Amino acid sequence: MARLRTRGLTKRFGGLTAVDHVDFELGDELCSLIGPNGAGKTTFFDLLTGVLEPTEGTVERRRGDTWEDVTGAPPHATAASGVHRSYQITSVFPERTVHENVRIAAQAAGSDSYTLWRNAGAFDRYVEEADDILDRVRLADRADTPARSLSHGAKRQLEVAIALAGDPDVLLLDEPNAGVSSESVDDIVALIEDVASDHAVLLVEHNMDIVMNVSDRIVVLNRGSVIADGTPEEVRDDPAVQEAYLGGYEPGAARGTDRGEDGDTAEGSA
Amino acid sequence: MTETEATTEESWLVRYGREHVPHLLVIAFLALYPGLYTLAVGLSLPAPLGWVPDLLYAVLPRVDTMIVVLYFGLFAMSFDFVSGYTGYLSFGHAVFFGTGAYTVVLAANGLLPFVPSGTPFLLLLVLAGLLAVALAFAIGAVSFRLSGVYFAMITLGVSQVVYVFVRDWDYVGPNPKDGISVSFDLHPGAFEIGVPFVDALGLGIGKLTGDTLAIAGLELSTVEVSYYCIGLVVLVCYFAMQRVIHSPFGKVMLAIRENEERARAVGYDTYRYKLVAFAVSAFFAAVAGGLFAGYSRAVSPDETFFFLVTGDALLVSIIGGFGTLAGPLFGTWFDELLREFLSKEGTGGGLLPFLQEYLPQSVLDAVILNGMTVGEAVDTFLNGHASLYLGLLFVLFVLFVPNGLLGTVRERAGGRVSKRVAARLRSRGGTETARGTASEDD
Numbered sequence: 001m002a003r004l005r006t007r008g009l010t011k012r013f014g015g016l017t018a019v020d021h022v023d024f025e026l027g028d029e030l031c032s033l034i035g036p037n038g039a040g041k042t043t044f045f046d047l048l049t050g051v052l053e054p055t056e057g058t059v060e061r062r063r064g065d066t067w068e069d070v071t072g073a074p075p076h077a078t079a080a081s082g083v084h085r086s087y088q089i090t091s092v093f094p095e096r097t098v099h100e101n102v103r104i105a106a107q108a109a110g111s112d113s114y115t116l117w118r119n120a121g122a123f124d125r126y127v128e129e130a131d132d133i134l135d136r137v138r139l140a141d142r143a144d145t146p147a148r149s150l151s152h153g154a155k156r157q158l159e160v161a162i163a164l165a166g167d168p169d170v171l172l173l174d175e176p177n178a179g180v181s182s183e184s185v186d187d188i189v190a191l192i193e194d195v196a197s198d199h200a201v202l203l204v205e206h207n208m209d210i211v212m213n214v215s216d217r218i219v220v221l222n223r224g225s226v227i228a229d230g231t232p233e234e235v236r237d238d239p240a241v242q243e244a245y246l247g248g249y250e251p252g253a254a255r256g257t258d259r260g261e262d263g264d265t266a267e268g269s270a
Numbered sequence: 271m272t273e274t275e276a277t278t279e280e281s282w283l284v285r286y287g288r289e290h291v292p293h294l295l296v297i298a299f300l301a302l303y304p305g306l307y308t309l310a311v312g313l314s315l316p317a318p319l320g321w322v323p324d325l326l327y328a329v330l331p332r333v334d335t336m337i338v339v340l341y342f343g344l345f346a347m348s349f350d351f352v353s354g355y356t357g358y359l360s361f362g363h364a365v366f367f368g369t370g371a372y373t374v375v376l377a378a379n380g381l382l383p384f385v386p387s388g389t390p391f392l393l394l395l396v397l398a399g400l401l402a403v404a405l406a407f408a409i410g411a412v413s414f415r416l417s418g419v420y421f422a423m424i425t426l427g428v429s430q431v432v433y434v435f436v437r438d439w440d441y442v443g444p445n446p447k448d449g450i451s452v453s454f455d456l457h458p459g460a461f462e463i464g465v466p467f468v469d470a471l472g473l474g475i476g477k478l479t480g481d482t483l484a485i486a487g488l489e490l491s492t493v494e495v496s497y498y499c500i501g502l503v504v505l506v507c508y509f510a511m512q513r514v515i516h517s518p519f520g521k522v523m524l525a526i527r528e529n530e531e532r533a534r535a536v537g538y539d540t541y542r543y544k545l546v547a548f549a550v551s552a553f554f555a556a557v558a559g560g561l562f563a564g565y566s567r568a569v570s571p572d573e574t575f576f577f578l579v580t581g582d583a584l585l586v587s588i589i590g591g592f593g594t595l596a597g598p599l600f601g602t603w604f605d606e607l608l609r610e611f612l613s614k615e616g617t618g619g620g621l622l623p624f625l626q627e628y629l630p631q632s633v634l635d636a637v638i639l640n641g642m643t644v645g646e647a648v649d650t651f652l653n654g655h656a657s658l659y660l661g662l663l664f665v666l667f668v669l670f671v672p673n674g675l676l677g678t679v680r681e682r683a684g685g686r687v688s689k690r691v692a693a694r695l696r697s698r699g700g701t702e703t704a705r706g707t708a709s710e711d712d
Binding site: 100123 | 535536
């Protein structure tokens with residue numbers, strides 16, 4: 001079932017068109033969004049989550065049998081409607097414990113956040129939800145560690161854990177592997193595949209091995225436009241994609257190469 | 271209760287009491303302070319130790335000063351409540367303190383529409399708080415659209431506008447610049463803290479107009495009665511704010527402080543949360559202002575709405591521990607203690623009269639430089655320069671004790687003091703648990 005779509009979505013910054021008339025639809029699948037640095041992937045995420053307002057076009061959510069226009073809904077409203085994101089550059093609550101990071105995100109989905117007089121620890125369901133999510137991302141043994149003292153790899157797991165809290169329908173994962181060393185990549189990939197089993201996932205990823213292995217579908221963005229959309233096999237053999245991005249991709253060759261420094265953050269994901 | 275039950279399933283009262291051991295100790299000390307002070311300065315010791323009571327008199331703050339610690343400490347806590355916990359520096363917080371103070375005095379003088387002059391003091395405090403809440407929503411609605419230094423500037427700007435306005439507002443009295451006092455014709459009685467409308471269940475505050483009390487063979491002066499009454503209100507306010515900080519709402523405040531963008535992305539409309547936090551803090555700031563006005567019966571724009579009043583709250587918050595609720599109270603305590611210790615004779619001081627009395631005449635007359643004697647030097651350096659030394663001390667604090675008094679204690683203890691003490695007490699029984707003790711600095 002399709003959950004989220006865009007119609008003619010466009011974002012211009014002055015003379016630069018970062019996202020150019022994108023028609024996109026996300027169903028219950030793991031869809032990867034790839035493209036060279038500066039292709040507009042993070043801007044596209046920001047448009048989907050309401051951080052940026054589109055210049056033209058609409059963002060729509062599925063409500064039963066109809067599509068509801070949610071263009072320009074602010075980030076908190078987007079999150080409340082079940083679209084959660086993770087960040088390319090780790091964005092957690094550094095002085096809180098790992099458990100509290102996830103608990104506070106779980107609490108956002110409930111209706112108790114304006115309670116002023118009861119102790120936060122008395123709301124068991126958020127505590128339990130945080131426990132479950134930490135089990136799932138395998139951070140349970142670090143639950144009482146302040147987030148700032150986690151290793152980079154563990155922070156990336158926490159990043160996904162925060163996005164998972166509150167049971168979203170759609171997960172937008174912005175390079176969950178950014179800067180992760182090659183031996184830890186497998187943990188994150190296992191995590192992505194795991195969360196894709198019960199969420200619609202849109203994944204931005206630069207490691208082509210991962211993209212080809214985990215994706216049900218791949219969308220290629222170049223200079224703000226969709227230039228290919230299909231199964232991994234179709235996209236791999238597409239000559240336009242070869243020219244714009246893959247440039248002679250061989251399976252296995254990308255492993256261990258430098259990812260992480262991505263230029264298309266300039267539009268404000270950091 | 272059998273013994274096995276007692277060890278496995280201890281009563282909530284014991285658990286609650288244990289988590290509040292530091293609170294109870296501080297409250298007990300503050301409650302005993304007037305008695306201790308009277309004892310300490312009234313000591314008469316034999317000849318070789320005769321100087322001890324005089325030294326204690328010089329060092330210990332008077333009960334009068336401790337009242338300032340209480341109400342200004344409450345104001346500083348309310349300042350820290352929004353500034354330290356959401357990270358938005360409320361640089362115009364004095365406007366709420368002033369609102370509280372002026373509400374009480376104007377109401378007592380019958381100048382507040384619909385509020386009769388004899389309205390019970392506690393109701394006036396609540397009314398002052400609600401007016402401040404309304405003002406906070408108005409100021410916050412504009413200023414929370416900005417962040418960081420711009421937020422601080424907007425709040426500062428608004429409070430200065432109000433300050434200038436009140437200074438020239440001749441509705442409040444004939445000489446608004448110098449402030450106004452409570453009229454003895456319109457409001458002859460003291461402001462009472464107790465059950466509203468029941469005179470027998472309330473005690474008046476104020477140095478001249480307040481009540482004295484004889485209880486269990488002890489004679490409490492007006493100042494001591496005021497100290498306990500004001501202390502009670504401050505205590506209730508402290509626990510109310512602490513409750514909010516530990517509530518789900520308080521956790522959102524901390525999330526905003528640490529990463530507002532992510533707080534928004536997980537689904538919090540941070541603008542609204544900040545507004546509510548600002549309003550809560552304004553309420554208690556106004557209560558503090560009201561207590562000040564009720565005790566002193568006179569207010570002036572410079573003591574209430576002026577931006578340096580906020581500056582003092584910021585100073586004591588940093589000394590006491592920014593982002594800790596009780597810290598600003600300890601900071602105020604420390605500040606007032608030093609201020610009194612370094613002040614000149616006749617204002618409760620301090621070091622200067624003590625030195626002048628106890629240094630031998632030969633030392634006082636000794637010449638240091640260019641004909642200046644030790645006695646003159648003592649006078650030159652200590653007479654009326656308390657603010658100078660406090661300023662220096664503030665710089666040293668920022669450099670060497672950046673977490674403040676309570677923040678540093680918390681860091682050393684490895685968590686919130688009450689949690690750590692509770693854990694320590696519990697571990698004697700051998701049942702320490704991990705969660706909740708680690709790095710929960712709120």
